[in-house]
Amino acid sequence: MDVKRSTPSYLYWLFCQFELITCSYLMEPWEKVLFYSFNLAMAGLLLYTAYVCVAFHLSSAFQLLWGFLGSPRENALSVVK
C-alpha cells in the first residue's frame, strides 16, 4: 500500500469509494447528474437546517442551564420574564 498520497488524489479515491458504495459507478451520465444533484440538494438542506436551528437551540439550552444555576429569587424573575 503506497504511503502518503497527495490530497487531491486521496479525495478522488474517496469519491471513487462513494461511487462504488452507492452504485453511481454503474449509472449512465444523466442518471449520475440526477443522483448527485439530489444528494447535493439534500446535503445543502441539512447544512441550512443546522445553521438556522442549531444556534437558536443551543442558546435556549444554555439559558435554561444558567437559569437553574442562579438563585431561586432570580429564578422566579426569569420565569416571569
Place this chain on the structure above:
Amino acid sequence: INHIVHNGGLYKRPFNEAFEETPMLVAVLTYVGYGVLTLFGYLRDFMRQWKIEKCQNATEREEQKDFVPLYQDFENFYNRNLYMRIRDSWNRPICSVPGAKVDMMERVSYDYNWTFTYTGRVIKDIINMGSYNYLGFAQSAGACQEAAAKVLSQYGSGVCSTRQEMGNLDKHEELEELVARFLGVESAMTYGMGFATNSMNIPALVGKGCLILSDELNHASLVLGARLSGATIRIFKHNNMQSLEKLLKDAIVHGQPRTRRPWKKILILVEGIYSMEGSIVRLPEVIALKKKYKSYLYLDEAHSIGALGPSGRGVVEYFGLSPEDVDVMMGTFTKSFGAAGGYIGGKKELIDYLRTYSHSAAYATSMSPPVVEQIITSMKCIMGEDGTTIGRARVQQLAENTRYFRRRLKEMGFIIYGNEDSPVVPLMLYMPAKIGAFGREMLKRNIGVVVVGFPATPIIESRARFCLSAAHTKEMLDTALKEINEVGDLLQVKYSRRRLVPLLDRPFDETTYEETED
C-alpha cells in the same frame, strides 16, 4: 488456526472450514446500494412505459397489454435494471483452448451493455482463473489430443443414436469398465451430458412415496431431478449434520405425512464440493448417519472427482472411506478430465437397472467418440496406467496451488469461504457495483475471473470465484495474487476482521435461529 472438528474419531484428517460472517456495515451499505439501484430501476421503467426512453428489452405486444403481465416479477426487474448494467463481465467469448492462459475477443458497448460490438482485436494470454480445469487437461496438444484425433478419424464425431438402439460403441464399454476401476465400484454407466445425468437418473431411482433429503445449496440439476421424480423433498441446512439427523429421525418416527406409513426409500442428496461456497461435504458423518437410519446416499462429485484425494479419486478417497459405503456415486467429466458428460457408479444391479430404466439411456444420444477417448486417456494418465507420473504430479500440483493461493489470499485480508483443501475459492465482494468493477479491473490487468451475483448466490453475498488448476505455475499465481491485491486495495474489498469464527458443533434444535452466534 481454524476450528478443527474431531467427531468421535470419524475424521482421519483435520477438517478446516470457515464462513466468516458478513460485517454489519458492509451489509448495510450493500442494501443502500441495492436500494439506490432499485429506485433508479423504477424511474427507468416509468420512462420506458411512458415512451420517454426507447425500450430495448422484451415486452408484450400492444394487443397483449391487457393480458397477465409477463415481465413484471422481480427476476425480470432485476434483469432489466441491475444485470444489464454489469452484463459485460459475463458471456465473454474466448477464442482459444481454456487452459491456464486464454485468448479473449475484445468487445465494446456503446449503449450501456444492451448490444455489444467486436473491435476485432484479440486479447492474448489472459490468466484464466475461471475455467473448471482442475487438472489442466484442457489442452490442444499432447497425448490426449492425439488419441482423440486418431479416434475422430476412425469413428467420426456423431453417434446418431441412443445407447439402447444403435449408439452403444465398444469405446463406451471400455470407458465404463475404466470408470468402474477408477472409482473402485462394481460397475458404472456414462452419459453424454452431466446435467442430464442428475436430472434424468434421480427420477429413475426414486418416485412417489419416497423421501429425498437434499442439501440447501444443491446444484440445479439435483433440484430438477428431485422435483421431476415426484418424491417428497425436505431440505437440511448446508453441511449441517444435526439438521440432517433431525430430519432423518422425524422421517423414521412419523413416516409419510398423511397415512403415517413408512417411507419406501430415503435418499440423501449431497455434493462432494459445493461450487459456490467451496465447502466439502462432511462425508464420514453422512455415511455414519446413513448407516444408522438405513437410508441411501447419492453423492454428486462433479467438482471433487480428480481434484481431491492423494490420487485424484475424489472425496471418498480424501476422507479415507470405502466407495462401497456410497450407494450412488455420480460425477462429471467436464471439470477434471477436460471432456463432457457424466457417469454414475455403484453396484452391478443398480447400474443394470439404470441401463434399462434411465431416461437418458433411452432417449439421449450417447457420448461422442473423440470425447470418450479424451476421458479414457486422461483417466489413464491420472491413474498412472500410461506409464508416466504426469497424473500424480498434476494432482499434487493442484493441492499445492490450492493451499498456497488460499493462504496468500487470507493473509491479504479478503473474506474467503470454504474448506482449506477445495480448489474452488470464493472471494466475497458483497456490493453490486464492486461486482462489475472487479470483473472489469481484473480484465484490464489481463486476468479473467468469474464474478457471481444474484440469483446464483443470496442477494447480498455476491462473490468472485477463482478455480485453480494444476496448469497454473507459481509465477502465474504470484502475478494473479499481485493484481488481486492491487484491485482489492483499489475497491476496498478486504473486509476480513481476522476473527476466528467457530463452526457450529452444538446440537441443533428449534431454538437455534442462525448458524453463527458469537
